[in-house]
Ligand code: OSB
C-alpha cells in the first residue's frame with residue numbers, strides 16, 4: 001500500500017452538555033481529523049489531543065505540527081503495511097495522539113482495501129461490546145443521581161463518575177446508598193497525592209469496581225504504594241503510554257486493570273500489543289474515551305472487539321455527546337448496554353463528507 005495524500009482538518013463540534021473533570025471543563029470540542037488517500041482508497045482517523053495540554057501535553061496544535069512536519073514525511077509514498085506504521089514513526093518520541101490519528105487512518109484504508117471489517121483485521125472476536133458511561137463532575141448530588149438514572153434507563157452496564165478533592169466521598173456515598181448494586185467506578189484524573197491515601201481508603205467501603213488514575217499523571221511508583229493500602233483495584237489511564245510502562249506497572253503492582261486509549265498509546269498496533277501483554281498477565285483492560293466524534297468512536301469499537309476488552313468501556317452512543325454526529329449510521333447502544341461491532345469494510349461507519357465540510361475551520365492538504 002502507498003499513501004498519496006494526507007488531509008488534515010480541524011472541525012468544531014459542541015458537546016450537548018459541558019463535561020467537567022478534575023482538570024477542567026470541555027464544552028466546544030476542537031477535533032483534528034486525518035484522511036489518507038491510499039491509491040484511491042480513503043482512510044479516516046481522529047486525533048484525541050485536547051484543546052489544552054491538561055490531560056496530556058499534546059494539543060490540537062502540537063498534533064497538527066507533528067503530523068505535518070514529521071509523521072507524514074516518514075510514511076509518504078512508501079510501500080507499507082498498516083502493521084509497519086507504528087515502527088516507522090518510532091524516531092518521533094511521544095506525540096502518541098498525533099501518531100494514532102495517522103496510524104488508525106491507515107488501518108481503516110487497509111481494511112477497506114481488503115474489503116474486511118477493521119475489527120476482523122485486528123483479530124477481534126466480539127460481535128458486540130459492553131458499554132459504560134463516564135459522567136462528569138456535577139454541581140449537586142441530585143444532578144449526579146439524575147445523570148445516573150438516565151444512563152441506567154439507556155441500558156448502560158456500568159457507571160463511571162469523575163471525582164476531585166471535595167467532591168468525592170460525599171457524592172459517591174450518596175450514589176452508593178441510592179443504588180446499592182450498581183456497577184460503579186470513579187476516575188480522579190490525577191487529582192490526589194499519596195499523602196491523601198487515608199481519604200482514598202474511605203472509598204473502599206463503596207465496593208467500587210476500580211479507582212482510575214488517582215495520583216500523578218506520570219507517577220507509577222506512588223500508585224504501587226497506594227494499591228498496597230487499598231482493597232479497591234486501581235486502574236491506570238494517564239500513566240500508561242507504552243508497553244514498557246504497562247509491564248512496569250503490572251510487575252510492581254501499581255494497578256490491577258488498565259484503560260487502553262488509542263490516542264494515548266499511539267494507534268492500533270501498540271494498543272493490540274498492550275492488550276496482548278495484559279492478557280498474558282491476567283490484567284483485564286477496557287477502552288477509554290476522549291469525547292470523540294464518530295470517527296474516533298468507530299476505531300474504539302473495532303479495538304474493543306479484542307478478547308481481553310472484558311470490562312465495559314467508556315465507548316457510548318453518539319447521541320450522549322452530539323446533536324448530530326459526523327458518521328452514518330450514528331453509534332447506537334442497545335437496551336442491554338452493548339454496541340454491535342459493524343461488519344462493513346474499514347471502520348464500518350461512513351464519514352458524512354458534507355457535514356464534515358461544513359464543520360471544518362482549517363484544512364491542509366499534503367501531497
Ligand atoms: O480520563 O477517561 C478520561 C474525557 C476526556 C479526557 C479524559 C477522560 C475523559 C472521559 C470521557 O472520561 C470518556 C468519554 O465519554 O469519552
Ligand code: MG
Pocket residue numbers: 187189212213237238259288
Ligand atoms: Mg481516565
